[in-house]
Amino acid sequence: MILILAITIGCLFAGGFYLILRRSLVKLILGLILLSHGVNLLIFTMGDGVRRGAPPIVDKNGVAPINVADPVVQALILTAIVISFGLTAFILTLAYRANQVTGSDDLDSMQGEG
Amino acid sequence: MVNHLFLPLVxxxxxxxxxVMLGRWRLLTRTLTLGASLFNLGYSGWLxxxxxxxxxxxxxASAWAAPFGIALVADLLGAVMLFLAALLMFCTIIYSLLSMEPEYEQFFYYPLLLLLLLGVSGAFLTxxxxxxxxxxxxxxMSSFGLVTIGGSRAQLTGGLKYVALNLIGSTMFLIGSGLIYGLAGTLNMAHIGERLITQSEPGLTTVIATLFxxxxxxxxxxxxxxxxxxxxxxxPxxxxxxxxxxxxxxxxxYALYRVFGTVLPGELVRLAPLILVLGGTTMVLGVFGALNQTEIRRVLSFTIISEIGFVAMGLGFASAAGLAAGLLFTAHMMIVKTAxxxxxxxxxxxxxxGDMRRMGGLARREPALATLWFLAMIALAGIPPMSGFFGKLALLQAGVSQGHxxxxGWAVLVSLFIFLAILKIWHEVFWKKPVEDLSQRPRLAPALLIPGALLVILSLVIGIGAGPVAELSTQAGTQILDLPGYIEATCGPAGCDAVTLRSH
Known part of the structure; x- marks a missing residue:
């Protein structure tokens, strides 16, 4: 399972960075989205207990429960998803406005002056 | 225990x-903004x-003991930065009240400033x-709103690059946090430091440190x-x-100093040569960029980059003296750059x-402005009695005493070029004969100079009273590297691993 996840994360990162390096603004944003998905999966794999053996939770008597997943990574991913959702919405709006003003989707033609 | 550290956030x-809700009543909004920033200024001074x-x-937070709940920790580094942030925000709000076009207020300018203050204060305290x-x-998020406020063409295209590059940086931070959780099993900074002192996988820690x-x-x-x-x-x-x-x-x-100084001091020693090289490169690229610009605020932006190189150099010395000098220089640079x-x-x-080729003649027309600029300029260049001299002196002392x-020497050379870049503004904007006829333009309201004058005077005070300030920064530098003290303050004398959940 961890191998499949590792390969998936690798593909998401590779695809994300490839798209970020393109000149088109829309592809840049898609690349950022792929990258954020890759990070979320990466955090997910960090909670599998492979390294520590058990999630960092205990019951009232201080005993670690069995067959429980790590809730911390789920909380982290939930936070990260919400944040990246908001930022994606913002950058899409910004890109739309920039496209309206400059009439271009090419980052190189969007020089600051003018 | 009083939870007063939440006050500068709440x-x-x-x-x-x-x-935001009372946006229609402008006077009320302005008073509220000014009041909140004044409160933060007073509070952080007391803190x-x-x-x-x-x-x-x-x-x-919520009285959950440290590694289980989120702790807010104020040490000298955090408190100094919190104070400076509140002070500069206060000055900026006064300057905005005097200079901002009223139409920006309907785009929630003042709430965005307050949220920026909130985010910065939270980062310094957590x-x-x-x-x-x-x-x-x-x-x-609030800086994205501020950088594109008004929505001109240059702002939108510049803002896009700002947003995109910052998102990539944040993603790297998130990857590093995820990996460090996998490695240490905790996200509390004191706890991470405690667990990674004795570690089984130094290679992986270096990877994470490089991501940070x-x-x-x-x-x-x-x-x-x-x-x-x-x-x-x-x-903008x-x-x-x-x-x-x-x-x-x-x-x-701040994050570099906190994470490399306090949490991962072992990695700081390992990555110090890389940080020094990056710092040296940043210095020279920033100053050459500045020499090449014709717009006044672009020159200033590039000199920020150059000075960040100096601050990184302080970190790269990987010693209490280096961190103290870096902090002193950061404080000086925040004050003077804002001015x-x-x-x-x-x-x-x-x-x-803002195009320097079309400016000129301000020394005769606006002597007060020119005087203040001159003082801020020599502060930036590092000439006594202004604050920049002692910041640079401390950095060079730390470097030379450690054999760097x-x-x-490189930093001294770059300082000369920074002086040259800022002198270019002086010559073009103040000394040169006016290029365009300025007689029809309205006179400058003297009130607009007050926030800048305040900061210039503060720089002068830091320069003259350098003793106590340097003492404070030395204390802060020692405290940054004091991981056991940080752990004890956050989790108690037995360390974070010894903390157990209390039943309420």
């Missing part, structure tokens, strides 16, 4: 929410006094790595990750440029343009 947050006399202050990420996003260097380096505008800064800093109104130059890169600097941006905004208002002769 007050700006509530005031921002209220001023700085408390921390310097009574040691670190800690607040546990003792939890993931929480630091969240505060970064809070301050980035990338993430915070891109926020701090360290070479080669500074390209978002000169694209976006000069486009001058007040926004000023507060950005005061706070945005400094949060990155310079205020004054540049005033000069642009007189000339109606090459980078110290």
């Amino acid at each position: 007050v700006p947050l509530i005031s921002a929410a209220l001023s 700085l006094w408390l921390v310097s006399s009574a040691g670190r202050q800690v607040t546990q 003792g939890d790595l993931f929480n630091l990420y969240v505060w970064f996003e809070v301050l980035l 260097l990338f993430a915070f380096g891109s926020k701090a505008a360290l070479a080669p990750l500074f390209f978002w800064l000169p694209e976006s800093y000069h486009t 109104p001058p007040a926004v440029s000023a507060i950005f130059s005061a706070l945005m890169t400094k949060v990155g600097v 310079l941006f205020f004054l540049a905004g005033a000069a642009e208002q007189v000339c109606g343009t 002769y090459l980078i110290s």
Whole structure:
């Protein structure tokens, strides 16, 4: 399972960075989205207990429960998803406005002056 | 225990929410904003006094003991930065009240400023790595709003690059936090430090540290990750440029000092040569960029980058003296850069343009502005009696005493070029004969110079009273590297692993 996840994360990162390096603004944003998905999966794999053996939770008597997943990574991913959702919405709006003003989707033609 | 460390977060947050709701009553919004920033200024001044006399202050969120809940930890580094942020925000709000076009207020200008203050204060106070990420996003979100406020063409295109590069930096930070959770099983900074002192996988820790260097380096505008800064800093109104130059890169600097100094000191020693090389490169690229610009605020933006190189050099010395000198220099640079941006905004208002080729003659026309600029300029160049001299002196002393002769000499050389770049503004804007007829333009309102004058005087005071300030920064530098003390303050004398959940 961890191998499949590792390969998936690798593909998401590779695809994300490839798209970020393109000149088109829309592809840049898609690349950022792929990258954020890759990070979320990466955090997910960090909670599998492979390294520590058990999630960092205990019951009232201080005993670690069995067959429980790590809730911390789920909380982290939930936070990260919400944040990246908001930022994606913002950058899409910004890109739309920039496209309206400059009439271009090419980052190189969007020089600051003018 | 009183949870007073939440106050500098709660007050700006509530005031921002209220001023969004009360946006129609402008006077009320302005009073609220000014009041909230004044509160933060007073509070953080008191906190700085408390921390310097009574040691670190800690607040546990919802009374969950530290590694389980999120702790807010104020040590000298955090308290100094918190104080400077509140001070500069206060000055910026006064400057905005005097200079901002009223139409920006309907785009929630003042609430955005307060949210920026909230994010910055949270970042300076938190003792939890993931929480630091969240505060970064809070301050980035409001900075995105501020950098594109008004929506001109240059702002939109510059803002896009700013947003995109900052998102990539944040992603790297998130990757590093995820990996460090996998490695240490905790996100509390004291706890991470405690667990990673004795570690089984030093290679993986170095990978994570490098990711953090990338993430915070891109926020701090360290070479080669500074390209978002000169694209976006000069486009918004001058007040926004000023507060950005005061706070945005400094949060990155703070995170570098906190994570490498306190949490991962072993990695600081390992990565120090890389940090020194990056710092040296940043210095020279920033100053050559500055020499090449013709727009006044663009020159200033590039000199920020150059000075970030100096701050990184302080970190790269990997010693208490280096960190103390870096902190002293950061404080000086926040104050002086903000003052310079205020004054540049005033000069642009007189000339109606920020293009230095079309400016000129301000020394005769606006002697008060020219005097203040001159003082801020020699502070930036590092000439006594202004604050810049002692910041640079401390950095060079730390470098030479540790045998880093090459980078110290390099820094002296770069300082000369910084002086040259800033002298170019002096010559073009103030000494040159006016290019365009300025007699028809309205006179500068003297009140607009007050925030800049305040900061210039503060720089002078730091320069004259350098003894106590240097003592405070030395104390702070020692405290940054004192991981056992940080752990004890956050989790108690037995360390974070010994803390157990109490049943309520």
